[in-house]
Amino acid sequence: MQLSKLYFPRKTNLPDNLDEYKTSEVVEFLGIVEYPPKMSGFFNILPLGQKVMRKLENILINSAYNFNYQEMHWPLLQREKIWKQSGRITEFGKDMIYTSQDYPGFVLSSAHEEYFTDNIARNIQSSKELPAIFFQMGYLFEKRKSRSIIRSSEFPVFSTYSLSEDEKQSKNNFKSNEEFYDQFFKGLGIKPLKIMDGETLHFVYPNQEGEHYIILKSIFEFASPSERKFSQKGLGLAMVRPLGTKYPCDFDVGIIKEGESIHPCMETSAVGLTRLLFAIVDENRTSNGIRWPDSIRPYDVAIVPRILENSDCFNYALRIYQEKIKRGESVVFDDLKHNRKKARDALGIPRSIIVGNKGNSRSIEEVLNE
Numbered sequence: 001m002q003l004s005k006l007y008f009p010r011k012t013n014l015p016d017n018l019d020e021y022k023t024s025e026v027v028e029f030l031g032i033v034e035y036p037p038k039m040s041g042f043f044n045i046l047p048l049g050q051k052v053m054r055k056l057e058n059i060l061i062n063s064a065y066n067f068n069y070q071e072m073h074w075p076l077l078q079r080e081k082i083w084k085q086s087g088r089i090t091e092f093g094k095d096m097i098y099t100s101q102d103y104p105g106f107v108l109s110s111a112h113e114e115y116f117t118d119n120i121a122r123n124i125q126s127s128k129e130l131p132a133i134f135f136q137m138g139y140l141f142e143k144r145k146s147r148s149i150i151r152s153s154e155f156p157v158f159s160t161y162s163l164s165e166d167e168k169q170s171k172n173n174f175k176s177n178e179e180f181y182d183q184f185f186k187g188l189g190i191k192p193l194k195i196m197d198g199e200t201l202h203f204v205y206p207n208q209e210g211e212h213y214i215i216l217k218s219i220f221e222f223a224s225p226s227e228r229k230f231s232q233k234g235l236g237l238a239m240v241r242p243l244g245t246k247y248p249c250d251f252d253v254g255i256i257k258e259g260e261s262i263h264p265c266m267e268t269s270a271v272g273l274t275r276l277l278f279a280i281v282d283e284n285r286t287s288n289g290i291r292w293p294d295s296i297r298p299y300d301v302a303i304v305p306r307i308l309e310n311s312d313c314f315n316y317a318l319r320i321y322q323e324k325i326k327r328g329e330s331v332v333f334d335d336l337k338h339n340r341k342k343a344r345d346a347l348g349i350p351r352s353i354i355v356g357n358k359g360n361s362r363s364i365e366e367v368l369n370e
Contacts, residue, residue, distance in 0.1 A: 003340075120134065133267075171242075291348060
């Protein structure tokens with residue numbers, strides 16, 4: 001990719017010190033996302049951000065396969081009727097997005113418990129087919145109006161839904177999901193707090209832009225009421241939740257176990273991908289850019305002709321760039337005219353190969369970016 005062609009609106013007009021800005025602003029400065037004007041609650045994921053998102057998705061999918069989870073894809077539209085049947089239409093009603101008269105009686109998906117139970121779980125007949133854990137990479141929708149990737153109307157989610165024959169098997173599915181997210185976050189260098197809220201396990205990343213207040217037990221015991229209230233804020237990244245037999249009962253879904261029909265237990269989990277992207281940027285941001293974790297870094301090296309107007313220098317650098325592209329390396333060609341080092345730092349490119357004026361192998365210098 002030539003940097004002059006990369007869609008990155010702020011690449012020649014970056015702030016001098018990113019420490020002065022919130023992470024929800026930094027992701028826009030760094031060309032990861034942009035917030036369209038007059039469209040509160042929505043954002044565009046830009047090419048740089050999409051490369052990172054694709055790598056996150058691949059890590060999640062491959063990890064899910066290693067845990068023997070089965071991949072599926074469910075529709076964005078659901079019948080309003082199934083939400084009424086579960087009783088959750090009153091819980092989600094004001095936040096749900098309804099379709100126009102072309103699709104009367106349909107809503108955009110805010111979750112998939114009802115759909116999964118009515119369309120997938122119903123087809124499982126025997127306890128011998130369980131436990132079974134299914135996952136999908138999809139989008140959910142809620143009415144939100146915020147200029148941030150952590151509170152938006154449309155958001156990408158990795159989610160799992162599982163079935164088990166009894167409470168013991170359900171606990172094993174819960175532990176499997178917990179272990180799955182433990183390994184995933186560890187691989188990215190993210191250390192969320194694990195907080196139980198009733199039976200639900202939340203993975204919460206400490207950040208002042210988050211929606212949760214976090215009060216550690218050690219602080220709570222010795223703090224005043226005002227200190228307890230404002231101890232720390234956090235952002236929910238993922239959750240694991242047992243659902244019991246509620247939805248199988250609501251939809252009269254049963255399995256045969258030892259000759260009798262019983263309602264199976266259900267479990268669910270989810271991680272918000274743009275929230276995860278936010279946490280990764282927050283964890284790895286610097287005053288002038290970002291240092292991406294190795295596993296999701298969009299570009300590994302930049303080829304930099306020192307003098308763009310020098311044809312020997314430019315052509316030799318271009319040849320190196322093309323050779324690396326052929327070898328499948330993730331590389332950019334820095335042909336910017338202004339703020340070149342600043343743009344490379346912003347993109348999180350860890351090293352640069354700088355080609356000097358003579359345009360030969362002896363004029364090459366490799367530099368590790370700060």
